[in-house]
Amino acid sequence: MPVPNDDQEQLLNLLPCLDIPSSFSKPDAEADGAISSLQEWKRQAELKLNQLRELLSRTTTDTVNAGENPELPLDKQAEVVARVAAFDGEGTWVTPGSRAAAIDILKTYDATSVPLLRQILSKHVKPIFQANPHPYVNLSTGRKLARAAGGPLAAQDYYESQTWKTHPGLPNLVSWCIRNIKTESWEDLWHLIVPPLMTLLDDYEASYKKCGAELVLQMLNSVPRSVLQRTGIGSLLRTSLSNALTQLKREDSPALIRAAIPASLKLTLHTTDPGSMERFDQLCALLGDGIIGSIWLYSSLDLPALQASVDALPPVLDALGIGCVRYLKALVPQLVYPLLPSSPLDRSWQIASLRALGCVIDLCAPRMHRWKGRVIEGVGKAWVASLDAGSTDEQTLLLQSELIVICQKLAKACPSVVKEEYAALLAAEHDVFEELLSDIVSQPQCKAQSS
Structure with missing residues (x-):
C-alpha cells in the first residue's frame, strides 16, 4: 500500500519549499543586497529537510509495523529525490546540516x-x-x-536564453x-x-x-x-x-x-588499450598540447592556474611513462623554476613541483644526467632559502623533506652526482648541506655506484 494520504499530503507540501531560488545561480549570490534573505532561505531549507527526514522515517516505521509497503508512487518518489538531491553536493545554497539531511533521505530510496x-x-x-x-x-x-544541428550558427543560438541556469541545483541532481x-x-x-x-x-x-x-x-x-x-x-x-584547458585567465x-x-x-x-599508439598519442596531446602548450604557455604569470596544472601532473606522467622524455626540455625548467629565488615564494607550489619533478626523475632516469645540473641548482637554492627563512612551520618542513627526496631520486638515476656534485657541495658548505646530503653520500650503495 502507498503512504497514507494525510502523511503523503504533508510530505508533498514540504517539497515546494525546497525549490532553490534562481538567485543562487549568480557567482556573487551572497555578496549582493539579498544576502540576508538568502541566508534565511538556507536556514528554512535545512529545517524543511529535517522535517522531511523525520516524516519519512516515521511513515516508514509505522507502515512497516502495519505490514504495509512504505513506498510512495514512482512519480512522487522522483519528485522527492529531484528536490532533495540538489542538496547532495556543492552549492552556495547547501549547508552541512542540509546536506546531511539530504543524504539520509536519499538513502531511503x-x-x-x-x-x-x-x-x-x-x-x-x-x-x-x-x-x-x-x-x-x-x-x-x-x-x-556528424554536423551541427541548425547549421554553422547553431553554437551561437545554443548560448542564448539559457533557462537551465535558473535551476542552480541541476548539476547536483544529474x-x-x-x-x-x-x-x-x-x-x-x-x-x-x-x-x-x-x-x-x-x-x-x-x-x-x-x-x-x-x-x-x-x-x-x-x-x-x-x-x-x-x-x-x-x-x-x-x-x-x-x-576546457584553454579557458584560462578566469577566476x-x-x-x-x-x-x-x-x-x-x-x-x-x-x-584505449595499454601500450597502443592511440593511447600514447592521446596522452602526448594532453601533456604536450593541453598542459605545456596551453596552460604553461599562456598562463605563465597566473600562479593559481600553474599550480593547478602541476598538482594534476603526476598521474599524467605515470600514464605516459618513459614517453615523458620527449618533453624534458619543458618539464624540467618549469618544475625547477618555483625553487629559484626569482620565482614567487609559494610553498604549496614548490611542494607540488617537487613531487612532479620526482616523477620525472623516476620515469626518465636514463636521460636525467643531461639535467642533473639544473635540478641540483634549483634544489640547492631552495634548501638555502628555506634555512635562511628560519621558519619551522609545517609547510617549510614538508618542503625540506621533499628536497631530500629529490636528491635521493637523482642519486639513484645518476649515481655520479654522489661522488661529484653532492661531494662538492658538502666540501664547500658542509654545515649548510649536511642535512640535505650527508645521509645520501654516506650510504654504502651510493658509494659503490659512484666509484
Whole structure:
C-alpha cells in the first residue's frame, strides 16, 4: 500500500519549499543586497529537510509495523529525490546540516532503480535542458551528430536564453543520477544523461565546465567503453575536455583545470588499450598540447592556474611513462623554476613541483644526467632559502623533506652526482648541506655506484 494520504499530503507540501531560488545561480549570490534573505532561505531549507527526514522515517516505521509497503508512487518518489538531491553536493545554497539531511533521505530510496532514474531524468531534468539542445548531440539517442544541428550558427543560438541556469541545483541532481547508474543500465539511460552533461561541459562559463568535467569523471566509473565508442560521445568528450584547458585567465580556471585534466586522463585510459599508439598519442596531446602548450604557455604569470596544472601532473606522467622524455626540455625548467629565488615564494607550489619533478626523475632516469645540473641548482637554492627563512612551520618542513627526496631520486638515476656534485657541495658548505646530503653520500650503495 502507498503512504497514507494525510502523511503523503504533508510530505508533498514540504517539497515546494525546497525549490532553490534562481538567485543562487549568480557567482556573487551572497555578496549582493539579498544576502540576508538568502541566508534565511538556507536556514528554512535545512529545517524543511529535517522535517522531511523525520516524516519519512516515521511513515516508514509505522507502515512497516502495519505490514504495509512504505513506498510512495514512482512519480512522487522522483519528485522527492529531484528536490532533495540538489542538496547532495556543492552549492552556495547547501549547508552541512542540509546536506546531511539530504543524504539520509536519499538513502531511503533504491538509487539504482532504472525506472526511478528514468522518471527523474525524463520529468525533472530533460524538460529544463530541452530549450537549449546541444548542437552536436542527438537528443533522442544520445549519439554524436556528424554536423551541427541548425547549421554553422547553431553554437551561437545554443548560448542564448539559457533557462537551465535558473535551476542552480541541476548539476547536483544529474551527478546523483550518474553516480547511481549501474554498468548494465547505461544503455537504457544514455540518451537522458548525455545532453545535460554535454551542455554543462561545453558551456562558456568555467564554473559550469568544471561541473561537466566532474560529471565525466563520475560517469567513467561505470559507463561501458563500448557505449562511448559506438555513440561517438567518447571523441566528443575528448574534444570538449581539451577545449576546457584553454579557458584560462578566469577566476574559476584553477578549479576547471583540476577537474579537466583528471577527466581527460581517465577518458583516455578507459577508451584505449595499454601500450597502443592511440593511447600514447592521446596522452602526448594532453601533456604536450593541453598542459605545456596551453596552460604553461599562456598562463605563465597566473600562479593559481600553474599550480593547478602541476598538482594534476603526476598521474599524467605515470600514464605516459618513459614517453615523458620527449618533453624534458619543458618539464624540467618549469618544475625547477618555483625553487629559484626569482620565482614567487609559494610553498604549496614548490611542494607540488617537487613531487612532479620526482616523477620525472623516476620515469626518465636514463636521460636525467643531461639535467642533473639544473635540478641540483634549483634544489640547492631552495634548501638555502628555506634555512635562511628560519621558519619551522609545517609547510617549510614538508618542503625540506621533499628536497631530500629529490636528491635521493637523482642519486639513484645518476649515481655520479654522489661522488661529484653532492661531494662538492658538502666540501664547500658542509654545515649548510649536511642535512640535505650527508645521509645520501654516506650510504654504502651510493658509494659503490659512484666509484
